[in-house]
Amino acid sequence: MFTGAIPQHPVETTDQTFEDMDLSDPILDSLDDIGFQHPTPIQVKAIPLALEGHDVIGLAETGSGKTAAFCIPMAERLYHGRGIRGLILCPTREIALQTKAFLDVFGEGHQLRSACVIGGVKMGPQIQRLRSKPDIVVATPGRLFDHMNRGNVRLDQIEELVLDEADHMLDLGFLPQISRILETVPEDRHTMMFSATMPPAIERLAQRFMKDPLRIDILPKGAAEGISHRLYLVKPEDQVSALLSLLRQESGSTLVFIRRKIDAEWAVRRLEQEGFKVERIHSNLSQAQRVAALQGLREGDHRILVATDIAARGIDIPALAHIINYGPPENSEDYIHRAGRTARGANEGLVSTIATFLDKPRIREIERSLGEELPRCELPDIEAYVERKSTIRGRKRVHRRLL
Numbered sequence: 001m002f003t004g005a006i007p008q009h010p011v012e013t014t015d016q017t018f019e020d021m022d023l024s025d026p027i028l029d030s031l032d033d034i035g036f037q038h039p040t041p042i043q044v045k046a047i048p049l050a051l052e053g054h055d056v057i058g059l060a061e062t063g064s065g066k067t068a069a070f071c072i073p074m075a076e077r078l079y080h081g082r083g084i085r086g087l088i089l090c091p092t093r094e095i096a097l098q099t100k101a102f103l104d105v106f107g108e109g110h111q112l113r114s115a116c117v118i119g120g121v122k123m124g125p126q127i128q129r130l131r132s133k134p135d136i137v138v139a140t141p142g143r144l145f146d147h148m149n150r151g152n153v154r155l156d157q158i159e160e161l162v163l164d165e166a167d168h169m170l171d172l173g174f175l176p177q178i179s180r181i182l183e184t185v186p187e188d189r190h191t192m193m194f195s196a197t198m199p200p201a202i203e204r205l206a207q208r209f210m211k212d213p214l215r216i217d218i219l220p221k222g223a224a225e226g227i228s229h230r231l232y233l234v235k236p237e238d239q240v241s242a243l244l245s246l247l248r249q250e251s252g253s254t255l256v257f258i259r260r261k262i263d264a265e266w267a268v269r270r271l272e273q274e275g276f277k278v279e280r281i282h283s284n285l286s287q288a289q290r291v292a293a294l295q296g297l298r299e300g301d302h303r304i305l306v307a308t309d310i311a312a313r314g315i316d317i318p319a320l321a322h323i324i325n326y327g328p329p330e331n332s333e334d335y336i337h338r339a340g341r342t343a344r345g346a347n348e349g350l351v352s353t354i355a356t357f358l359d360k361p362r363i364r365e366i367e368r369s370l371g372e373e374l375p376r377c378e379l380p381d382i383e384a385y386v387e388r389k390s391t392i393r394g395r396k397r398v399h400r401r402l403l
Contacts, residue, residue: 013038026109040065055213075106086136158185231374252321277302332369
């Protein structure tokens with residue numbers, strides 16, 4: 001049995017066992033084969049409800065075990081041979097491929113066949129897989145919508161529907177395609193939605209396309225335990241020097257988050273000039289290039305991966321020692337998602353953020369979300385930036401630190 005794409009990083013589990021969850025022997029055997037002994041909190045809560053046929057909204061972060069939480073019920077409820085009856089929508093190619101790997105394992109007992117439909121690869125082989133009568137389609141919304149428009153796939157027999165990382169799919173601009181896809185599938189179906197946040201657009205999507213969903217919320221109130229946070233306030237012209245200093249100071253595997261694709265390419269070239277072994281991952285790369293970049297980090301071919309948020313959401317990179325934010329993210333939720341790439345299980349991790357005075361509002365938002373101030377740190381030979389505001393009390397001048 002192939003399990004190479006099944007994530008093997010440490011995940012928080014419960015004291016319960018899968019035997020307590022009324023699962024079939026083939027599923028239990030599959031779980032044992034891949035070394036899953038105890039369910040995670042999201043699995044404990046979601047799987048029994050899904051097996052009973054309830055629509056479920058699961059609020060859970062990446063790395064919580066949610067993929068198995070929806071793949072196991074789908075594999076239990078479907079049988080091979082009656083057309084495409086399962087559909088899983090994912091925001092990125094990497095998440096879709098990981099999801100298919102789970103289905104290949106858990107669907108074996110019912111001889112379930114799945115087809116993966118993603119962008120960045122040729123459509124011809126996907127058309128052949130869709131014509132081979134799969135039971136489940138795992139897809140990114142844009143590519144699935146292309147196949148629908150070309151008449152390559154019909155979704156009028158869907159019984160099981162999953163929206164994975166729903167908030168991220170909306171961030172990527174997939175709402176029009178998702179709405180059209182959901183208008184195509186039968187109303188009489190079982191639906192599960194997983195998301196790391198619940199913005200108004202997700203609420204409206206749930207109200208429109210789900211039937212009395214039960215909500216499960218296991219989101220942490222702040223960043224995970226075991227993470228050390230550091231903030232480096234520098235002058236704008238010193239940001240590059242700060243990045244180089246951090247990479248020389250910390251020698252473990254490192255994921256550098258940067259906002260734009262063009263900046264990721266620039267950063268890789270600059271780091272290579274400084275002698276670092278580095279790769280990048282962003283949405284302009286082919287699927288083969290993205291897989292090679294991830295595999296190279298896992299195998300130690302390079303210890304640094306530069307990534308944009310769009311490409312890095314949901315990818316499985318075990319044992320990351322260090323996260324560097326080259327500039328704080330746009331909101332506190334993204335900061336917590338980024339931080340969650342390290343300190344998996346009982347491991348410890350480090351999150352460093354390089355910022356300037358222009359980033360004060362976002363830093364304040366992050367600190368409110370964490371419930372604590374980010375520790376201010378300094379780097380050798382780089383002057384720390386401290387903005388001070390002066391106020392006059394009588395004849396005495398008082399300096400007050402703003403950051």
